[in-house]
Amino acid sequence: MQMLSVKNSIVLTCILIGATACLNVAEYSGPDVTRIVIRKSERQLTLMSSWRPIKTYEVDLGFNPVGHKISQGDGRTPEGRYRIDRHNPQSKYYLSLGISYPNAKDIEAAKALGQDPGGDIYIHGGAIKYRYIARKDWTYGCISVTNREIEEIYAMVSKGTIVDILP
Secondary structure, three states: OHHHHHHHHHHHHHHHHOHHHHOOOOOOOOOOOOEEEEEHHHOEEEEEEOOEEEEEEEOEOEOOOOOOOOOOOOOOOOOEEEEEEEEEOOOOOOOEEEEOOOOHHHHHHHHHOOOOOOOOEEEEOOOHHHOOOOOOOOEOOOEEOOHHHHHHHHHHOOOOOEEEEEO
């Protein structure tokens, strides 16, 4: 009976202090992140405040990283301007930030080729089964950072933030 009340106390504490604290997502009180710039060729993601870089991270990309994503399953990471459209605390890959791919241009280009543009492109942490892979492009088109790094990024980036993915 006492074990049940300890469990209830933990749940109540999580509710009171906020779900992000229970997910190990740090609080952030620095400058607003207004843009994310991902340079695929350099394997870098930079958080920007206006035109000033705040922090840069190394990233892994899709398993076929060169060129713009054309269709579902091609292993490419998209290129272009998108936005963060959701925070996903229940991600298969620890935490994730949704990227608004595909946009209307992506859908039109894929349809012209008779293809499905795919979707579900995220900035995310690493899955447990992929921990043995050291800085090797392994996603299906997403941008991957370490779990510790996604905790920071997740706390710093708001829905609606611009994401520029460059070749």
